[in-house]
Amino acid sequence: MLHKVLMDTVGSQAARLLSSEHGLPVADVEKQLKAMLQSALSRLDVVSREEFETQQTVLLRTRERLEALEKRVAELESRP
Known part of the structure; x- marks a missing residue:
C-alpha cells in the first residue's frame, strides 16, 4: 500500500512539474515516472511493517530467554 501511495504522490507531483516546465503531457510523464x-521499489530488499513487527516480537522473546539462561548459568557456576 505504501508503494502505491508513494508512487501516486511522487508521480503526480513530478508530472505536474515536468509538464509545466517542458510542455510534456502530464499523463505520459506520470505513467513513465x-x-x-x-x-526501483521492486529491487529494494524490504519487508512489510507486519513482518518487521513479527520479527521484532520474536527477537524480544529470544532476548528474554537468553537473559534467563545466562542468569541460570551464572547461578549454576556460582554453586560450590
Whole structure:
C-alpha cells in the first residue's frame, strides 16, 4: 500500500512539474515516472511493517530467554 501511495504522490507531483516546465503531457510523464518508481521499489530488499513487527516480537522473546539462561548459568557456576 505504501508503494502505491508513494508512487501516486511522487508521480503526480513530478508530472505536474515536468509538464509545466517542458510542455510534456502530464499523463505520459506520470505513467513513465510510476513505471520507474515501481521498478526501483521492486529491487529494494524490504519487508512489510507486519513482518518487521513479527520479527521484532520474536527477537524480544529470544532476548528474554537468553537473559534467563545466562542468569541460570551464572547461578549454576556460582554453586560450590
